[in-house]
Amino acid sequence: MAAVRIVIADDHPLFRDALRLAVSQTVADGDIVEAASFDALCATLKASSDVDLVLLDLNMPGMHGLSGLLYLRAEYAAVPVVVVSANENPRVMRRALDLGAVGYIPKSAAAGEIREALGALLAGETWLPAALETAHAEAGDTALAALLNTLTPQQSRVLMFLSDGLLNKQIAHELQVSEATIKAHVSAILHKLGVDNRTQAVILARQLAAEAGEAGETPEAAVPAAR
Numbered sequence: 726m727a728a729v730r731i732v733i734a735d736d737h738p739l740f741r742d743a744l745r746l747a748v749s750q751t752v753a754d755g756d757i758v759e760a761a762s763f764d765a766l767c768a769t770l771k772a773s774s775d776v777d778l779v780l781l782d783l784n785m786p787g788m789h790g791l792s793g794l795l796y797l798r799a800e801y802a803a804v805p806v807v808v809v810s811a812n813e814n815p816r817v818m819r820r821a822l823d824l825g826a827v828g829y830i831p832k833s834a835a836a837g838e839i840r841e842a843l844g845a846l847l848a849g850e851t852w853l854p855a856a857l858e859t860a861h862a863e864a865g866d867t868a869l870a871a872l873l874n875t876l877t878p879q880q881s882r883v884l885m886f887l888s889d890g891l892l893n894k895q896i897a898h899e900l901q902v903s904e905a906t907i908k909a910h911v912s913a914i915l916h917k918l919g920v921d922n923r924t925q926a927v928i929l930a931r932q933l934a935a936e937a938g939e940a941g942e943t944p945e946a947a948v949p950a951a952r
C-alpha cells in the first residue's frame with residue numbers, strides 16, 4: 726500500500742516542524758513534503774498531484790490569502806486542502822470552507838487536537854473547530870463563494886495578479902500568454918463576478934487577501950488602469 730503523502734505548506738520553519746511531528750504521530754511512515762511559498766507548493770503539486778492532503782497556511786509568500794486557496798481548488802480539485810491558520814475569525818473559516826477547503830485548523834489548537842483533526846481528514850471526513858460549529862454563513866458570503874467557484878484556474882490566477890496591481894501586459898508575461906488572452910480572462914472575470922470594471926474586481930481580490938490577515942494595501946488602495 727502506498728504511503729500517505731502530505732504536503733505542509735507554511736513559511737515558518739518552526740511551525741512546519743510542529744506539523745511534521747503531528748503528522749508523524751498520526752500516520753506511520755507518511756511521505757511528508759514541505760513548501761515554504763505558494764509557488765513552491767504549486768510546483769510540488771504540478772510535479773505530482775498524487776497527494777492525500779495539503780496543510781495550507783493562508784499567509785505565506787505568494788499566497789494572497791483566500792485567493793490562493795481558490796486557485797488551488799480550481800487547478801487541483803482532486804487534492805484535499807485543509808487550512809492551518811492563525812486567523813480564527815469564524816467568517817474567514819466559513820469562507821474557506823465555502824471555497825472548497827475540507828477543514829480549518831487554528832494554529833492555536835493543542836497538539837492532540839491537531840492529531841485528531843488530521844486523523845479525521847485523512848479518513849475522508851471534514852474537521853471544524855468548535856468556533857465554527859456555531860457560526861452561520863452570511864448570505865452574501867455564500868453567494869460570493871458560489872461566484873468565485875465558477876472561475877477557471879487561469880482566471881483565478883489572473884485575479885491574484887490583479888490584486889497585486891499588475892497590468893495586463895505584466896500578467897501576460899508572468900503567465901507566458903498573449904496580452905489579448907489576459908484581456909479575455911479579465912472580461913470573463915468581470916462577467917462571472919458580476920462587477921462592472923477592473924477596479925471592482927481588484928477590490929474584491931484584495932478583500933479576500935485582507936480578510937485572511939495578509940498584510941499590505943487596503944482593498945480601497947488605488948488600482949492601476951487596465952492597459
